[in-house]
Amino acid sequence: MSTAPALSQLEGELVRRRLPLIYDYLSPQPSHLLNLSLNSLLTQTQSSSPAFNEAQWRLPSITNPNFMPRCHHLIYFPPQVPSPELLPDGCDELHSPGQPFNRRMWAGGSVQFFGEGGPLLNGQRAVCVEGIREVNIKGKEGEEKIFVGIERRIATMDEHESDDGVRDRVWTQSEEDQGDSIVIERRNLVFMKDRTSDEIEASKATESSPRRIMKGDYGSTSIYYFQTANVWLVVSTNPELIQTIIPSKALLFRYSALTFNAHSIHLDRDYACNVEGYDDLLVHGPLTLTIMLTVFQSHAASLGQTVSSIEYRNLAPLLVEREMRVCAARKSNGSSGSWDIWVEGNDGGLAAKGTIRTTPVTPN
Template identity: 35%
Template sequence: MRPRPNKVLAVGALTRSFRRFNTTDTPTTTTTTTTTPDVATADTTAPKAASAESTLSEELDEYLKKAKTRMAARKPKILIDPLSPMNSHLLDIALQDHLPRPRHRKPQDPVRLALKETTLLPNGHHLVYFPLQAPKSALQPDGTDPDHAPGWPFVRRMWAGGSVSFSPGLIFNPSFDTKGWCIESVGEPVLKRGSGPGDEKVFVEVKRQYGYAPAALLAELSPSKLLEKHQSVQMEEIRKLVFMRERGPVKVADGTEPAPPARIIKSNSKPQYSFTLNPDPTLLFQFSALTYNAHAIHLDPDYARNQEGYPERLVHGPLTLVLMLTALRRLLRRTDPARRPSPREPSKKLEDSTLLEEINYRNLAPLFVGQEIRVCVRETARKVGSGTQTWELWVEGPDGSLAVRGTATTRRAGVTAGRKTEGMGWKEAFDGPRWLDGLPAFSKYVFYDPATRSGSRSIIEGRTDGVEEGKKTEGESEKGGEEKV
């Protein structure tokens, strides 16, 4: 049998990396033999390799067990945000010079948006709200959130993908005494073994649920009680993170440890709409600032090269999600007259527009600063009568390879059960101060469905007061939510 010393050394080195989790280290002894080299190697190398692999597998199992225990102890947390239009406005400004002209409209004035209480956040703009709230001393060495990390040695984090369900989404400034809330919980870590030792990865899902509640109530309720009392979850998101092994300092420039060749996958689809852009350091900095993301792979070129082994800083995974949803929104404006802007009426009401219901996406390959990317979208299916459409979205790297791939579902707001309704949209029911659970609720918003003649979802209370059997309460006015680019 041919000797396999390289595999033994590789597995042995990986095994030693887990000494932190072992109580004792076994000393290594060296023996010599006078037998034939081939026979000696066959007798000793294979058992050593099998033993090392078995030890590594046991240590991985023990690591995963401890990681599950640690992460199970991390309780869900509530994040509060007033949902000011300014965050979305600044994101529009950051993207303005990177999107095609002249079709891309200038960002709307946040003061005007603040006066339009039923204005929906543009799809994807929720990413610049409900940020991490932790000082530098509480962050991981690379600037990431420690609550999401499974623990050493899996410390190199990447955004692997996720999903967002809109029902129907968030609005700016829900009311004077009402704030937006986000309940964030971390799922159980999952270990996936790669093609060989050292290729293992740990996947973690972060679940986020979004809604509204009176500000005074938010200070007193736990996440479970909040969901129990306010079951109107307006949006639900899953963020999929992947953690890879710690690696020592590398030098990509001199080729001492070159990056492995990336697998190139290209799309066979032709987009209905696409645009190209070149993410520069300014865009990455602005998006990091808006999302309160201090991850060094987006900001520090030396860290990206010498610690992570990448040729340059990486484009944010959530930024590519924003770009794909921007492309979808612009295609809908081209094909949907109700969403097409005009000089006199820059945005239309929701009653006759198309609403995004869900998007699922995966990040397949990293994208780097300074390299041109292409954002694409096309329709893949349409259900006649139901108003439902399915879309394929993807982002291509500079060589045309797939970097991000996703699917989205939209629904015509005024089509329900195969027929055109009077129109679905936001209704504001306001007849003076009301009381809920001992607290004043001065304003209520209900997503009204004329097909069922009822409010299908209440933003604040989870109830449909003020909209009953299709009748308006005194002083109630109908307002269509507006979406901006």
């Protein structure tokens, strides 16, 4: 396992790090399995169970393929790292600054989708070109946190295209340049030092304490103020869309399997509680994003719209088998195709917040 260079050298070392290309075949199977795991959960009510529909749950045809649903790119292009090279927490070290920054969290990011439908799930070969765009070190001496901004660019490709040809065609010096990408994703990870036993107990006490929530009325719109990490955030309490789900252990396991993610914080309760200091297993950051966009895209489709981009922040952990509510409301500034989206945790506090932009779907 590598040791982190001096903090003064760390930013340059990470940004210059050359990450391997990640290849995949866009088979319908992973997307189909994600739909099996999510759709019944998102439609099930407490009083009824969804009826099994054999035709609905049949694997889609590869000769008459569907487009990749929004955010399903997250279950393709997993890091292809041999098991012996994984870190003690089950993660890879591709983006890690090294010791002593052994803990990691998914802090947020953004995704841009190009085209109305996304790539076809017809078995074609595709590639993810990944690089570290930005590194920020925050916190006083001895309590530093390292924020790593990762960009992932997804494109289809010819079977025999060279690695250098792929990089030249897909990766661009400017983050604003699409190149040949069909999806551009920004992931913001934060790396932290291991917690002491006292810090773990303090974290558990904080987790169990209710967060402050205040209400106010502004014209015809009610507002909630959520205090998260000492920052007051505002969301409308009159959402156009509300969806409540309870993420199960089975869902966390299946999502870990689909994303080839062995991070113990999602799989090992003893690790999550006794090493990381949480009350239970954590819902994956990308799973939260997947749930948000799955819920919202269904609503957008009913309006003749499709998601073109999302920017979001994860503000508080979501725990397994606790209720979470996905809410969305049109932005109050009246801008067309712009929405606030947020996730409330079991205590009513804000766990994630973002902005979605949509574009009209062209009629067939």
